[in-house]
Amino acid sequence: MNKTVLKSMEIIRLFFDEDKLTLLQIMKKxxxxxxxxxxxxxxxLELGFLEKDKDGTYRLGLIFLALGNLVAERLDxxxxxxxxxxxxRKETGEAVNLVIRDGNDAVYIEKVDTQERVRVYTQIGRRAPLYGGACPRILLSFTEREERERLIDSFQIVPYAQGTPKDKDELRRLIKETREAGWSISHSELEDHSSAIAAPxxxxxxxxxxxxxxxxxxxxFRDxxxxxxxxxxxxxxxxxxSTELGAEKR
Structure with missing residues (x-):
């Protein structure tokens, strides 16, 4: 590999642990x-990877902020x-769904179907209210408090199935339980006789x-x-x- 490139990367890596470095410190390290x-x-410095303060010390350039945002946005x-x-699916035998939030709804963007003959079918692109079902509600539960309350105030709760939360007080109770546990479970909330367990x-x-x-x-889901x-x-x-998306390990 090109020695100049390797040494340049070595200099950049110094700033992973240090906010600022003088030229003398860079030489020693x-x-x-x-x-x-x-x-x-x-x-x-000329390429924008480093910046220099008035006292001559170097620090990482803002280009890394832009690059970091690009990487984060492009992670699929x-x-x-x-x-x-x-x-x-292999470990549990059950279907697995992936959802994201879009406004007041959850949207199913990926799924892996179960091999069991008796199953709950979910279509990619399906929308569900954030207040109903374990997976939509996990998104609501871990939304920032002010935004969460705004969303709850805007809901007109519709009884999709027997277990749909009956009112906003019940919804707030379920959200509190979800935040404390770190996961959510639902029974017959979007479809009768179906269950789900979700994590953020x-x-x-x-x-x-x-x-x-x-x-x-x-x-x-009763055992x-x-x-x-x-x-x-x-x-x-x-x-x-989450770790692959850059989140801190929990």
Missing amino acids: TELPKTSAYRMAESL IRSIALPYMQEL IFNHKGDAVAGISLVGPEVR EAHVRNMIDKLMNAARHI
Whole structure:
């Protein structure tokens, strides 16, 4: 590999641990001669990778902020999540859904169907209210408080099925339980006799950008030991996806 490029990267990496460095500090840490260290630092400065303060100390340039935002925006959550969704289906036998928020709704953007003969069918592109079902509600639960309350105030709660929250007080109670547990479960909220368990997926900013859920007939989601096992596997998958999106490990 090109030695100049490697040494330039070595200089940039110094700033992963240091806010500012003088030329002398860069020389000591890289063991570069003064002329080489100066030439490389000034080249990085000219390209925008470094900036220089009035006292001559160097720091990372704002170009990294722009590049970081581009990387974050271009990460395809569907492609990142899909292998974990497939593994979840293999481990639990249940269908796996991935949802994101779009306004007042949750939108299903990816799914992995179960191999079981009795199943709950979900179509990609389907919309659901944020107040109904474990996966839509996980997005609502981990929205910032002010935005969450604004959304709740705007809802006209429609009884989609037998278990749909009856009113906003019940919804707030479910949200509180979800935030405390870190996951959500629902029975017959969007469709009668269907159940779901959901967990949030976070990005590098700590925002809940998606929800991942296990979905199936209610009869398979009543055994306490089986549900606990599914929750553990689901939470583990959600943590791994979040980490790949840049979230801090939880």
